Amino acid sequence: MALRQQRHRARRVLLFALVWWVGVLVLLSLNMRPVAAQGGEFVLPPGVTWDDVNKIARKMYCDVCEGIPLDECESVACRQWREEIARQLGEGRTEDEIIDYFVERYGADVASVPRDRTDRAIAFGVPVAIALLLALVGVGQVRRLQRRGQQAGATARRSAARPQARPVPDDVDPALLERLQRELEGLDG
């Protein structure tokens, strides 16, 4: 009986020693790899590719990194979010459901454009409103300038009639006249 117990204890010690040495060898072999590991590798669910994940990640930001889209961000937090997207894709969730999940959990600014309809309307409505306002002001400015142009045109036509009534005096230097003519042509050009 005592002998059996001793053998049993010896087997347990041997097993423990074996596990210990295997563990040490595994750790050593890991250390001998050419390049240190960069965190454990995430196994994608069947049928899901990183391209599927990044298609959704491209429309999101993580709540920590500064303005970097989730598909491009290289932080650990962003990697974990991408892995979460992959998991959810594996569970059969749609793109909208996944983004909504993150928005619900981390806030509205996770999404690249607002998810809420009103917010989206404001986001895209503001530039449209601005464009319309600018167009209105622009049209007003052009009409005002055009009106002045028409008035000026009428004045110019009246002035143009005057030389016929008032001929050029004989004593004006022809060189001066020629220069004035050239300058006027330059203005037209």
Add this chain to the structure above:
Amino acid sequence: MIAEVGIITTGLAFVAAVYALVAALAGAQARRDRWVISARNAALTTFPLLSVANLALIYAMLNHEFSIAYVWQTSSLDTPRFYLVTGLWGSQAGSLLFWSWLMSAFTFAALLLNWQSERRLMPVVIAVTMATLGFFLILNNFIENPFERYWQLPSGRIEPALFPPIDGAQVFHPADGQGLNPLLRHFGMVFHPPMLYLGFVGFTIPFAFAIAALVSGQLGPGWLRATRRWALVAWLFLSLGLLLGGRWAYDVLGWGGYWGWDPVENAALLPWLTGTAFLHSAVVQEKRGMLKFWNMLLIILTYLLVVLGTFATRSGVVSSVHSFAESEIGRPMFAFLALAMIGSFALLSWRQQRGDLRGVDELDSLVSREAFFLLNNWLFLGLTVVVLWGSWAEAITTILVDLGLRSTVINLGPDYYPPVTRWFLAGLFVLMGIAPLAAWRHSTAKRLGRALIVPVLLAVAVMVALFVTGTDDLWAVGGYGLVAFAGFATLTEIWKGVRARHGRGENYWKAFTSLVARDRRRYGGYFIHLGIVVLGIGVIGSSAFQEITTQTLNVGERLSLHDYEMQYNGLFEAQAEDGRTMVIARATVYKDGEIVGHIRPRRDIFFTTDPMTGQRTPSTNMSIPGTYSTLAADFYARIETWEGNRVTFRVYYNPLISFVWLGGVVLIVGTLVALWPSRQPERAAQRATLPAGARGIEAGGD
């Protein structure tokens, strides 16, 4: 000792700036010329003083004076000497000092070059430039001083301060520094920040002339004449800064792109947009005496957007990878922005009310070059406002949430911009083609139609060719149609001039060079348009047809993307001289089964050393892509993650992206041509002797 040199010269520069500001205004008020001259001399003195301050900081960096907190933060013993110099703008305090130095340099040049010609504007020009410089020197002297040192208190505690915090405190000399932010250790970052700063600071000079004109009432062509060239110089630097920033993002950030619609990128784009609008409308005022108020408004807006951009980058109020760490300068910068905005708009509105800004505001026809320039200005302004909203929506709605007026924050990412900006860009490309072909004052639709027929037909041919060759993206086809139209219209216009001169007996090359030499500003502008066209080809191609894949490979495995294949050959680790560890993947790129290149995407892992314990810990992990580049497309790969020898690659196929850089080069060359001084007197003499028929070639101006 070197810290004291920096502290004293920065302090003296501040005193000189304040003195110059007060003396210039008092001199103008009391009509004492000697005071104004004294103000000018004080303003000029800021440049050598700040040059010494900047050199002192560079000297401290080169000599590893880690007792200076800034040197400790931005350099280390293993930082290459080159980056010890560029560390000057590697962090907030140093970059502010650098900014102040550039501001003083611009002021120095403006005062020397324009002193005689714009004498009456000078007191206010001095006041405005010195107010801006003085404000930045307040930040430098009192909030973010790069010459702060570490002091060891008798209790053993170490704290940074300008002067000994208490009696018995001794300067503390750490053994090593933290090192420069790894993201800044790139050739692009050597030139990108200085170019942007030069662009930002440069727009202060046109603003100063505009305010001087408004204050003094000298609203004739003088201020515009003085301003236009400065605005073009600032625009050139801002363009260079944007292009180099894009290249840096492409090479270092590993996003596979050059523009991410990031709020800080947008901060530099906004003054570029209004500055571009100003450069166009300034021509209208010069040629037709129109748009006096409008030009003032645009240059004021440009300056305010420069200050807003600086505030965005340096306050931490917007989230961006490009911004400096959150700092205490946010509030003073906001106050300065508010003051500048209220002051300049009040002044502008006062002059407008008095009717002083009324020019020859007459538009003879809607079919005229000035009408098209005006429309171009509205499009630029519209684009500015929608980009501004995209950048600041988050900050604005956060304030509204804080005030209890809204419940959610609206954050607008890259997806917001393409649908809202493309209409403005389309309009601008159309105008880029039409406006140069329209005459000043009045063009008939028939005449304009005749001029446009060739570029329109060629653009349609391009679109048809794209369809026939299988391009099914309608946005891209439409975009290329517009870009082609603008390009062909510009080339047609240049060709007309060359042909006319060739008809007079010059060979084609001589005709081309003489044409450009005789009106550098006009043809420089056309080259800039061509640069934008080439850039547009790259932007549309790389955004509409970009393909991306992310795949995990074992050694020897391949992935396919578009018509390329990449075989992953192995991973190895290397140590760089500056202490970073590089994890490098070797890969071969194939096209149609043939080897076309070898790439080495890598990860650079940077370490920081604790000055107290000497312990090294990894700080930044940077992805450097491997790129096989041709004119047609870039094959761009980066390491996303790795586990042993198994690597997950993110690979991009970026068609026509080289055209973005090529377009940038053409744009810069065009700007240099436009900036090159013309021999005006000779030109005028030649103009007078030209036969009437030949004069038509010359007419029209820009």
